[in-house]
Amino acid sequence: MRRPHLPARLPLDPYVLALLATVGLAALLPARGPAATATDLASTAAVALLFFLYGARLSTREALDGLRHWRLHLTVLACTFVLFPLLGLAARALVPGLLTAPLYGGLLFLCLVPSTVQSSIAFTSIARGNVPAAICAGSFSSLAGIVLTPLLAAALLGGDAGGFSPDSLLKITLQLLLPFLLGQVLRARVGGFLVRHKQVIGRVDRGSILLVVYAAFSAGVVAGIWHQVSLPRLAALMLVEAVLLAVMLLATWYGAARLGFAREDRIAIQFAGSKKSLAAGLPMAGVLFGPHAALAVLPLMLFHQMQLMVCAVIARRRAQDPVPELPRARVAEVSRPVPQGAARAR
Numbered sequence: 001m002r003r004p005h006l007p008a009r010l011p012l013d014p015y016v017l018a019l020l021a022t023v024g025l026a027a028l029l030p031a032r033g034p035a036a037t038a039t040d041l042a043s044t045a046a047v048a049l050l051f052f053l054y055g056a057r058l059s060t061r062e063a064l065d066g067l068r069h070w071r072l073h074l075t076v077l078a079c080t081f082v083l084f085p086l087l088g089l090a091a092r093a094l095v096p097g098l099l100t101a102p103l104y105g106g107l108l109f110l111c112l113v114p115s116t117v118q119s120s121i122a123f124t125s126i127a128r129g130n131v132p133a134a135i136c137a138g139s140f141s142s143l144a145g146i147v148l149t150p151l152l153a154a155a156l157l158g159g160d161a162g163g164f165s166p167d168s169l170l171k172i173t174l175q176l177l178l179p180f181l182l183g184q185v186l187r188a189r190v191g192g193f194l195v196r197h198k199q200v201i202g203r204v205d206r207g208s209i210l211l212v213v214y215a216a217f218s219a220g221v222v223a224g225i226w227h228q229v230s231l232p233r234l235a236a237l238m239l240v241e242a243v244l245l246a247v248m249l250l251a252t253w254y255g256a257a258r259l260g261f262a263r264e265d266r267i268a269i270q271f272a273g274s275k276k277s278l279a280a281g282l283p284m285a286g287v288l289f290g291p292h293a294a295l296a297v298l299p300l301m302l303f304h305q306m307q308l309m310v311c312a313v314i315a316r317r318r319a320q321d322p323v324p325e326l327p328r329a330r331v332a333e334v335s336r337p338v339p340q341g342a343a344r345a346r
Helices: 014-028 033-057 060-094 101-110 118-126 131-161 166-185 187-196 198-222 231-258 263-273 278-319 328-334
Strands: none
Touching (some): 060 101, 060 131, 060 231, 060 263
């Protein structure tokens, strides 16, 4: 039996290092008083900007073009917004033995955010899977997550995520939904500008998330967050997340086989259905959890790096598997060029 080869260099995401540095800055120099007020206002504007950019970059036409793969997309959506939340609810049994209630709230929130787009595409491509399907599945998940993630968080997390109060629903609408819809409406006008300046827009994008993280952890430090997380609890959280990721990777791979999907479709389902989006989850947590967002985003940040490292190993292993010869029609479908606009989606 051939043993899987580890890549020479596991993907330690530089952006995760930047996020950790931002957390360290918030721990040493948290925003207080008038500075905290200004940071909160800037964070609110940054979240609105982020979701405007998400809407302006996401091509709904290209997502709708993939409707002929509806079984695959429904499978990914079911993994993201049904199976993941069910596993998160089952983890409630680990409180207070392994996890504290706040850490469990962050773990459950992690299970509710949409899938990634960029890394799902990258790993599917490395593993020689169905890249167009991965693009469309990630796009569908992002679109659905704009609505489903806040609703699921309000229903399953209750008061910790704002509940269904008019104030929380207004915040979700003004900071998430309206900017996203505005970006979709103006996509035809601003899409070209975003393409021409994608490097600058990418820096604005990531800088805005860093601001959101700084605001969240500043509020957490002022509230005494580090007195609520011990090293044993943190180690327990990482162990639980490792088990969660393993269960999802196995469920998506073997479940897709039981549903009759071909190998290249199983690869797309595994990578799109087992991962969670840091870029979408961080600003959503800031809106939904307010001053309690620091503990809510900690599990997501850890899971993000874990999924990158594990999926890199799996993608390299899948790339070495012998691929059975496909019918001509299927080969044409799998090798169809990736739409340029979709490849830029996050």
